[in-house]
Amino acid sequence: VQLQASGGGLVQAGGSLRLSCAASGMPFSSFYMGWFRQAPGKERDFVTAISPSGGSTYYADSVKEQFTISRDNAKNTVFLQMNSLKPEDTAAYYCAALASRNGRYYTNPLLYSYWGQGTQVTVSS
Numbered sequence: 001v002q003l004q005a006s007g008g009g010l011v012q013a014g015g016s017l018r019l020s021c022a023a024s025g026m027p028f029s030s031f032y033m034g035w036f037r038q039a040p041g042k043e044r045d046f047v048t049a050i051s052p053s054g055g056s057t058y059y060a061d062s063v064k065e066q067f068t069i070s071r072d073n074a075k076n077t078v079f080l081q082m083n084s085l086k087p088e089d090t091a092a093y094y095c096a097a098l099a100s101r102n103g104r105y106y107t108n109p110l111l112y113s114y115w116g117q118g119t120q121v122t123v124s125s
Contacts, residue, residue: 001025001114005095008119011085015123019080021095021116028076029053032098035069035080036109037091037121044094049106050078058106063089085123092118 007019021033034049048069049058057069068081078095096112098105105111 001097003095003097003114003116005093005116005119007080008093008121010122010124013086013123013125015085016081016083017085017121019082019093019095019119019121021078021080023076023078023097023114026097026114028097029073030100031113032100032103032106033069033071033078034096034098034106034112035078036094036096037089038094038118039091042091044109046107046109047093048080049098051103052100060107082121085121087123087125090121090123092120094118 002024003021005021035047036044037047038044046060050069050071054071066084071078095116097114098112102111
């Protein structure tokens with residue numbers, strides 16, 4: 001199984017970025033997909049998740065109305081559209097796959113089965 005995250009970079013405050021995470025070696029459409037982020041010296045925090053069909057999405061309060069998660073099951077890819085970025089959004093962003101049986105626990109990183117390598121997002125003020 002491989003999750004390959006991409007799309008991070010350096011952006012000014014107020015800007016936008018779109019992260020992608022391409023999956024291989026797993027039945028992508030059977031998994032919840034999530035994004036987490038981790039700033040230096042801090043814990044890995046839940047950002048957002050999406051159900052296998054894409055019909056349900058979940059967001060941390062801190063990113064509601066700012067970030068949008070989506071998926072393309074035909075391309076085995078999940079996306080994270082990040083708008084109105086703030087310096088406090090600076091972190092390494094990780095995509096992860098969660099088995100459907102654990103779907104209700106989408107905020108818990110310990111229950112995710114597979115992780116991508118992370119992509120760095122840096123927002124300058």
